[in-house]
Amino acid sequence: MTRGFWRVTGSLALAFSLVTGCAHADRGPAATAITVWMYPVIADPRASAAYWKQVERAFAEASPGVRLTVAELPWADRDSRLTAALADGTGPDAVLLMPDQLPRFALRGAVAPVGDVLEDTAGKFLPSALAAATVRGEIYGAPIYQTVTTTLYNKRLLDDAGVLAPPATWKEVEAAAPKLRRNGVALLDYSAADDATLNLNFYPLLWQAGGHVFSPDGKKAAFNSAAGVRALTFLTTLYGTGAIPPTSTTSTNRLADEALGRQQAAMGYSVDPADADLAARTWGADNVLVGAPLRGPVQESAFGAPGVLSVNAASRHQAETREFLAFMTRPAQIKSLSRASGYLSPRADVVVPNASPYARQYQEALASVSPGEPNPVSRQVMRLLAPQIRATLTGRKSARRALDDAAAAADALLARSS
Incomplete structure (x- = not known):
């Protein structure tokens, strides 16, 4: 979010200071200014700007001695930008982080523990x-x-192919394909580009097969197990x-631009009811089905994680x-952000009403959610x-060789990072 300012120079500045000096003295101490780095949680830029401007005003009323600025930044290059800002002392007071970013910054001492905020x-x-x-x-x-x-799922494509029920297990996927x-x-729209997070594509399959990304102590790669090869x-x-x-x-995990959105695939992954609403407008409401997370040979599992606000230790x-x-963790704010973003509530005692006819299925999917396997080098291992x-x-490598090669590189990275 860019904010302009007026620059007052020369004699005009002197005159202004003389006229307003007494007024400044009467106001008492200036408000403490804090800055928060936020990302496009709310997809529409105009709606996002309006929402965070409203948060600035509401927080000013709740904490009169504090002036909040919410700076909106793009998702792209956020790791490198934040790392540099924290290192040179220009970072924000608080920042939105994802769970696979958090360990790296926490273990480096770049963000502070905030258990006291959630104590009650x-x-x-x-x-x-x-x-x-x-x-x-x-x-x-x-x-x-x-x-x-x-x-x-696209019900019309399934019906046309004689698939009477949406495939909910690996076996049903194999039979319907x-x-x-x-x-x-x-059948399945899958995203395998470098910038498509594995949390939304390969890792759920790995978990469904009973596998893990890392060893229990987080010091070795574990995705090259028998479960990984199976997935x-x-x-x-x-x-x-x-x-x-x-x-x-x-x-890259986008609905509108990929095969699922263009009705060239009958099944894919969705992260919020807005996806289903968009599909309903494109395909027709009768053709949209939202199911449970896919069930593999071992378990039903899907990725789902909170966005968390962290405090710059400096x-x-x-x-x-x-x-x-x-x-921001009060029920009223959780509700307002969930309404604006389309995401769900991280609080068990706050269920946000959603007008989407598909909201219930997303809420029910929380029972199978995994926050992933956060690690200080999670992002590097994905790459x-x-x-x-x-x-x-x-077809350039077998599953076994590809996973072993990736695991060898990941183990070397983990060893250097420990």
């Missing part, structure tokens, strides 16, 4: 939300919204038979910044693994 309300948050905000037993983030990923293929349609083989078989469209290698305004975290998955999809 911790029991009211979803256990998975608090787990995602916790690093080595300390809470480093205050959850302000909750995501969940579940399945979205040839029927869709005979109609010239892919990648399942995916590769679907790709090889045309059940996953060839565009998946460059697709902030000179710790108390005031904690006031803001407490403000090592993603190209290996594409190499398997395109």
Whole structure:
């Protein structure tokens, strides 16, 4: 969010200071200014700007001695930008972080523990939300919204292929795929580009097969287990038979721009009711089905994580910044942000009414949600693994070799980072 300012110079500045000097003296001490870095949680830029401007005003009323500025930044390059800002002392007082970012900044001492902010309300948050905000037993983030990923289907494409019920398990996916293929349609839209987070594509399959990304102590890669090979083989078989469209290698978890949105695939993943509402406008409401997270050979599992506000450990305004975290985790603020963003509530005692006819299914999917496996090098490991998955999809490597190669590189990274 860019804010302009007027520059007063020369004699005009002197005159202004003389005229207003007494008024300044009467006002008492200036308000403490705190800055929060926020990202596009609310997709529409104009709606986002209006929402955060309203938050600035509401917080000013709740904490008269504090002046809040919410600076909106793009998702792109947020890790490198934040790392640089925290290192050179120009960082914000508070920042929105994702669970796979949090450990790296927490273990470096760049963000401060904030358990005191949630001391009286911790029991009211979803256990998975608090787990995602916790690093080595300390809470480093205050959850302000909750995501969940579940399945979205095009009923017309399924019906046309003679698939009477949306595939809900791996076996049902494998059985339905040839029927869709005979109609010239892919079954599963999958995103395998480098900037498509593995939390929304490969990792849920890994968890559904009973696997893990990291060893229990977080010091070794674990995705090259038998479960990992099974998950990648399942995916590769679907790709090889045309059940996953060839565009998946460059697709990036967007509904509108990819095969699912263009009605070239009958099934995909969705992160909030707004996806289903968009599909209803595009395909027709009767053709939209929202299901539970996919069930693999071991369990039903999907990714879902909170967005958390963390406090810069170097902030000179710790108390005031904690006031803001407490403000944003109040039920009224959780509700207002959830309404504006379309995401769910991270608090078990706050269920946000949603006019979408699909909201109930997303709420129910929270029961199967995993916040992922946060690690200080989570993002780097994704960048090592993603190209290996594409190499398997395109037939350049076997599932076993691709996962072993990625695990070797990940283990070396983990060893250097410990």
